[in-house]
Amino acid sequence: MGxxxxxxxxxxxxxxxxxxAAGLYSPAIRSGNLVYTSGQLxxxxxxxxxxxxxxxxxxxxxxxxxNASKVAILNALSAIxxxxxxxxxxxxxxxxxxxVASEQDFSSQHIxxxxxxxxxxxxxxxxxxHARSAVGVAGLPLNASLEIELIAQCKFPVI
Numbered sequence: 001m002g003x004x005x006x007x008x009x010x011x012x013x014x015x016x017x018x019x020x021a022a023g024l025y026s027p028a029i030r031s032g033n034l035v036y037t038s039g040q041l042x043x044x045x046x047x048x049x050x051x052x053x054x055x056x057x058x059x060x061x062x063x064x065x066x067n068a069s070k071v072a073i074l075n076a077l078s079a080i081x082x083x084x085x086x087x088x089x090x091x092x093x094x095x096x097x098x099x100v101a102s103e104q105d106f107s108s109q110h111i112x113x114x115x116x117x118x119x120x121x122x123x124x125x126x127x128x129x130h131a132r133s134a135v136g137v138a139g140l141p142l143n144a145s146l147e148i149e150l151i152a153q154c155k156f157p158v159i
Contacts, residue, residue, distance in 0.1 A: 066115030
């Protein structure tokens with residue numbers, strides 16, 4: 001277990017096994033020194049973590065959705081590890097994009113994104129500071145409440 005995984009454990013989280021892809025895509029790919037993740041849902045032990053139990057986020061369940069975003073970000077980190085072999089290779093989190101299945105009048109997607117952003121900062125410190133987009137959408141795969149994409153700059157050995 002690397003330094004970053006130990007830190008994840010120390011702050012009370014567990015890096016999950018990489019969820020199985022639900023289609024014909026890779027959970028993460030490398031291009032140069034960047035690793036791009038496919039959209040990661042808040043899956044925990046194969047089940048969706050659902051704020052409000054409905055798949056749509058509203059004002060009443062936005063804090064639960066922020067907690068669900070932490071589950072999705074851990075899945076994204078697991079996808080990065082599948083490409084790099086270790087999270088210790090991450091030099092910087094570059095970009096986080098969060099899609100929130102939102103009820104029509106919900107406009108606090110940024111609050112939901114704060115859950116994932118704060119966890120990245122706890123794990124990586126300043127290297128976890130990132131550009132971010134938080135977007136409300138009508139629906140997501142598997143009727144999930146949210147989906148996260150992550151881009152990380154990584155150090156790879158010179159070949």
